[in-house]
Each structure stands twice: as structure tokens, then as C-alpha cells.
Amino acid sequence: MSELLIAHRAPEARIAVRAGAPIGAGQFVADATALARQLPPARYVLNSCRDRYLFAVGFCAALIAGRTSLLPPSRTPEILAQLALRYPDTVYLADEAGGIVALSGTAAPTHWQPKQPNTNASAWPPPAIAREHVAAIAFTSGSTGEPQAQLKTWGGVVDGARAEALALQLDEAPIDDVVLIGTVSPQHMYGFESTVLMALHGPCAFAAEHPLHPDEVRAVTTQSSGRRVLITAPVHLRALVESAQSMPALDRVVSATAPLALELAQRCESMWSTRVFEVYGCTETGMVATRRTVDGPVWTTMRDVRIEVCGGEFHAYGGHVRPGPLADRLRPITDSTFELEGRAGDVVNIGGKRASLEGLNRLLLSIDGVIDGAIFEPPAVTDSTREQRLMALVVAPNITRAELLAALRAQIDAAFLPRPLLRVDSLPRNAQGKLPKAELLAVAERALGSTRRQPKTSRTVARAGDARVD
Structure with a gap:
């Protein structure tokens, strides 16, 4: 069993936007294929690219080459050094002058540059990747201790991306008009799933930039045409609201990584005439449930995902999730709806x-x-x-x-x-x-x-x- 690298139906379909300029799916496949040929030999690819397009190209190049991507929980020298010791057979990818530099052991660095948009560079159809291939190893954030490795298969992350797009109701209008704008890192599981994988298999497009400050968010959002979806976190949303920045139309806002205050969600919806959704999950299981914050405290699980109590712990299973315990205390309503009551150890x-x-x-x-x-x-x-x-x-x-x-x-x-x-x-x-x-x-x-x-x-x-x- 296999899944295509991307789900876009034609090479000219928009898969990314850089500085407002569209990048076609065919060019993306060509870029990923070209980088795959240049990757030094190694079992793992440690992808620390900040630019979201370069990150996605590096991730897909690793898939084409049969490698496994390591997604560092942060780009601090300490974390990167820890991963280098833990996974010695690794090639390291980083942004460099608009392209990617690949470093591996004592070998000379390999430099790669993407083709410019609107060139004739295109590769089609996209290759197929085995569903059982370990596409990535993600790491818990380390907010409660040492980051822990979590293996993610290609089939599992593709199913998760499709489930998220449905749960966020992105298909209520043509999804190929959606552009995902992320303030969160693509290396974090939430950013990886919601700004990269959901674009590859929504299918839709993502903005290459990684805006963080309110003026940056506004600039990237303004230059990105289509149904704009802001993928963010409560701390970034709060800063954006407090800045009183005017914003172009947002189709919806998606928040995760921490509970979103009802009052903040209400302010966002009022200020920007949008809808605010939250995604609940964890690195270990993947995405589990969603809710529209202003509709109340009840969460609804994603397609085919269920919640059960095992030995006093709450477990998620079914659908795309990796079965396992959740780190939070829940108040189950049905096996597919619940309220959050806080962290299990808080x-x-x-x-x-x-x-x-x-x-x-x-x-x-x-x-x-x-x-x-x-x-x-x-x-x-x-x-x-x-x-x-x-x-x-x-x-x-x-x-x-x-x-x-x-x-x-x-x-x-x-x-x-x-x-x-x-x-x-x-x-x-x-x-x-x-x-x-x-x-x-x-x-x-x-x-x-x-x-x-x-x-x-x-x-x-x-x-x-x-x-x-x-």
C-alpha cells in the first residue's frame, strides 16, 4: 500500500506561496526530486529549515530517497547536538541564502537552490511512498522534561492531514483556494501536521514564510491571496490582538499547543469577522479532536477517533491516531465528545x-x-x-x-x-x-x-x- 507524495491533481495547482507568488505542485515535485538526488548517504535527515517551503522540500526529498526525517523540538544548539549524538547516521539540512545546505560528517557541504517560480521546471506525476515507511521521528516539546522520540509512518500522517481538513470544514468551499499561514514551527508536530501535511494532502497551499510578530503576520497574510487560514498558538494570537493590527480577511483561525481563552477567541472573531477553531492532541498520538471555541467547551473527535478510559487514564484510538494515553484529564460525554479538565499532573x-x-x-x-x-x-x-x-x-x-x-x-x-x-x-x-x-x-x-x-x-x-x- 502506498500514498502519493502530494494529492494535488495537476502540476499547475498551487502548493505554496512565497512573497505572494504562487509555486506549482509540479515545480515542488521537481525541487524535491532534485534535492533527493543530492542528499549525502545517511539513514536520517535532520531538517531544521525555518523557511516552510524549504522544510517541505527537504521532508519530501527524504521521503523520495527512502530516508526518515528528524523533527527537532527546537533549533537550539543544545538540542541539535543531542540529536546528532543520538542519531549519528544523519545528514543535517538548514536554510542558506534562499536554498538548502546539507551537512554530513566530514564530507564537503552540499548546496541546493530551488528553481525560480514560473520556470519550466516541473516533474509529474508525484511519486508514491509506502504507507508503512517511517516518514518522521517527532519529539515531544520538552516542556515537562527530556524530549521523547515518536515514530510517524507516512500512511498515518497522511490520514491525519485528511482528517484535520475535514474536521476544520475546509472542504465547505473549494479547498484548493486555501492558503495556510503558520506562526508555528514546521518541526513541531502541530505545525508539521497543520501547515505542511495538510497542504500536501488537503490538498491546498501554504505560505513559505514563518511570521511571528504581529507586523510580520499581517504582511504575510496581506500578500497571500485566497481563503487565508491562520495556524497559530494562543500566545501568538494574544500578541496579535493586543497589537490592534488591522488584518485582511481571514477565512478561519486555528489554535493549538495550549488552551485558548474564550474571551480571546471572541475578540478574534469580532475583530476579524472570522471563525476560531482549536485542535487538541499531542505528539504521541497525533491530532485527536477539534472545537469552535465560542460554541462551548465540548470537543469532537476527528474521523473514526474514539476515547476510552483504561486503568484510570484516558486513551485515544481509531482512525489515524497512534493508540495511547493522553496527558490530560477528560470528562467524557460520549466516546467521540468530551470536555477537557486540565493536565493529568497539574x-x-x-x-x-x-x-x-x-x-x-x-x-x-x-x-x-x-x-x-x-x-x-x-x-x-x-x-x-x-x-x-x-x-x-x-x-x-x-x-x-x-x-x-x-x-x-x-x-x-x-x-x-x-x-x-x-x-x-x-x-x-x-x-x-x-x-x-x-x-x-x-x-x-x-x-x-x-x-x-x-x-x-x-x-x-x-x-x-x-x-x-x-
């Missing part, structure tokens, strides 16, 4: 009282003037005479610490008020908007150190375990 117990960290963070981010923030458990105290408290880092340049605590105190039990609550310039979110645990704790330690070094005055409280600046 319930904290302080003074005999219990609360969800996800719920506390939702309340923090709902405070007017809070740009970003995180409430979390610091490392456990070793002094048995001190009670464990929560900690918070908040980006809110126009709100005092006292105002933040007053707003929280009005909504949560005093036991869960974060002490210390420290204001910072930014949080160490990765390209997907997640907060890796190690980086978060490092920022917290630096913020605490800065607070403790401040001179003591009548407005400074700095006692052990409760460093606070009023």
Missing part, C-alpha cells in the same frame, strides 16, 4: 486545598494588561518548617505587582496566590508558545536573584522563600 495541593495550574494560569492571563505569564510550582522546598507555595512570572509592564495580586485575590483562594510574583520582560517560550521547564526555572532563578540584590527599603520585602517587590 493539580496542586496546598494546605489541603486543591487547584488546577491550568485554571490558575487561565485566570492570570485574563487580567487586563497581562501580556504573558505563568503560575507554576518551584522546586520543592527542603525546609520542613516552610510550606510549599506557588510562584509566578508575569509580563505586565503597565500593572503594579500589588494590582496583579489584587486581581488574582478576587478570583482565587489565598492559598494559591503566587508568592513570589515577579514581573519580567518576557518568558522563554519556544516557537510553539510552550514553556520548557528548565528554561522557565532558569528565568525564575535570575529574577529572584535580581530581587534579592535590591537594597532594602520600606517598600521591599525580601525574606526567605518570599522575595517580593511592591
Whole structure:
């Protein structure tokens, strides 16, 4: 059994857009085939290309050459070095001067440039790839610990892309007019599935650019014609809304990686006359369910996917997903609908009282003037005479610490008020908007150190375990 490399029906069909210029499916196949011939010998391809077109060409070149792509959870030197040690038989792909450089061991670098749009370069029909081929190894984000490898077969990811397109109702009008614009990295499973695979097998098109800041998002969206679909994350959406940037028409907005606040979804729909959907899933299983946020808290599973309870855990199975446990607590309604109740391990117990960290963070981010923030458990105290408290880092340049605590105190039990609550310039979110645990704790330690070094005055409280600046 096999699946075509792409599902576009003709070589002239639009598969990508770069700076507003369309790139045809035939040219894409020609580019991927040409790069496949130039790849140095290796079992794995570590694809760190930021440009989404170059990433997709590199991924498809690896498929044509029978290789497996490694999708790094981030592009930090530390992560790339870890993967190089773990997978020594690897060729490394990176962006270089509008093209791709391939590095492998001590061999000389291989340089490849895509053909310019509107040239006669075209290859058709697209080749077929065996469904059982391990197309990619994705890695968990590392937000809760060491990134873990997850094998993804070609058949599984193709089925997932088709299921997502149906769940988002992209087929309610001709899908070939859709252009996917992503603020999330193509190496992350959500970005990989929703901005690359869904274009290859929707089939539709994607924007080559990787905009992140509001002005970049607006620029890429403006130059991309068709039914624009913004693939993003809550932290990016919040920044876009707060910037008050005018936006061209958006057919819909898709969000994932963290729960999206109802109020934020409502603002997006009102400001941009669009519809906001969320995708729920994880790297381990793949995409599981969707909902339109303003319609309520109920999620509906994707085609043929079901939820069951096994040994106190919630498992997804059926359809395109890889059967396995989910990291969240659910409230099942039927075997295909449910409500999310928070992460399985995010319930904290302080003074005999219990609360969800996800719920506390939702309340923090709902405070007017809070740009970003995180409430979390610091490392456990070793002094048995001190009670464990929560900690918070908040980006809110126009709100005092006292105002933040007053707003929280009005909504949560005093036991869960974060002490210390420290204001910072930014949080160490990765390209997907997640907060890796190690980086978060490092920022917290630096913020605490800065607070403790401040001179003591009548407005400074700095006692052990409760460093606070009023």
C-alpha cells in the first residue's frame, strides 16, 4: 500500500506561496526530486529549515530517497547536538541564502537552490511512498522534561492531514483556494501536521514564510491571496490582538499547543469577522479532536477517533491516531465528545486545598494588561518548617505587582496566590508558545536573584522563600 507524495491533481495547482507568488505542485515535485538526488548517504535527515517551503522540500526529498526525517523540538544548539549524538547516521539540512545546505560528517557541504517560480521546471506525476515507511521521528516539546522520540509512518500522517481538513470544514468551499499561514514551527508536530501535511494532502497551499510578530503576520497574510487560514498558538494570537493590527480577511483561525481563552477567541472573531477553531492532541498520538471555541467547551473527535478510559487514564484510538494515553484529564460525554479538565499532573495541593495550574494560569492571563505569564510550582522546598507555595512570572509592564495580586485575590483562594510574583520582560517560550521547564526555572532563578540584590527599603520585602517587590 502506498500514498502519493502530494494529492494535488495537476502540476499547475498551487502548493505554496512565497512573497505572494504562487509555486506549482509540479515545480515542488521537481525541487524535491532534485534535492533527493543530492542528499549525502545517511539513514536520517535532520531538517531544521525555518523557511516552510524549504522544510517541505527537504521532508519530501527524504521521503523520495527512502530516508526518515528528524523533527527537532527546537533549533537550539543544545538540542541539535543531542540529536546528532543520538542519531549519528544523519545528514543535517538548514536554510542558506534562499536554498538548502546539507551537512554530513566530514564530507564537503552540499548546496541546493530551488528553481525560480514560473520556470519550466516541473516533474509529474508525484511519486508514491509506502504507507508503512517511517516518514518522521517527532519529539515531544520538552516542556515537562527530556524530549521523547515518536515514530510517524507516512500512511498515518497522511490520514491525519485528511482528517484535520475535514474536521476544520475546509472542504465547505473549494479547498484548493486555501492558503495556510503558520506562526508555528514546521518541526513541531502541530505545525508539521497543520501547515505542511495538510497542504500536501488537503490538498491546498501554504505560505513559505514563518511570521511571528504581529507586523510580520499581517504582511504575510496581506500578500497571500485566497481563503487565508491562520495556524497559530494562543500566545501568538494574544500578541496579535493586543497589537490592534488591522488584518485582511481571514477565512478561519486555528489554535493549538495550549488552551485558548474564550474571551480571546471572541475578540478574534469580532475583530476579524472570522471563525476560531482549536485542535487538541499531542505528539504521541497525533491530532485527536477539534472545537469552535465560542460554541462551548465540548470537543469532537476527528474521523473514526474514539476515547476510552483504561486503568484510570484516558486513551485515544481509531482512525489515524497512534493508540495511547493522553496527558490530560477528560470528562467524557460520549466516546467521540468530551470536555477537557486540565493536565493529568497539574493539580496542586496546598494546605489541603486543591487547584488546577491550568485554571490558575487561565485566570492570570485574563487580567487586563497581562501580556504573558505563568503560575507554576518551584522546586520543592527542603525546609520542613516552610510550606510549599506557588510562584509566578508575569509580563505586565503597565500593572503594579500589588494590582496583579489584587486581581488574582478576587478570583482565587489565598492559598494559591503566587508568592513570589515577579514581573519580567518576557518568558522563554519556544516557537510553539510552550514553556520548557528548565528554561522557565532558569528565568525564575535570575529574577529572584535580581530581587534579592535590591537594597532594602520600606517598600521591599525580601525574606526567605518570599522575595517580593511592591
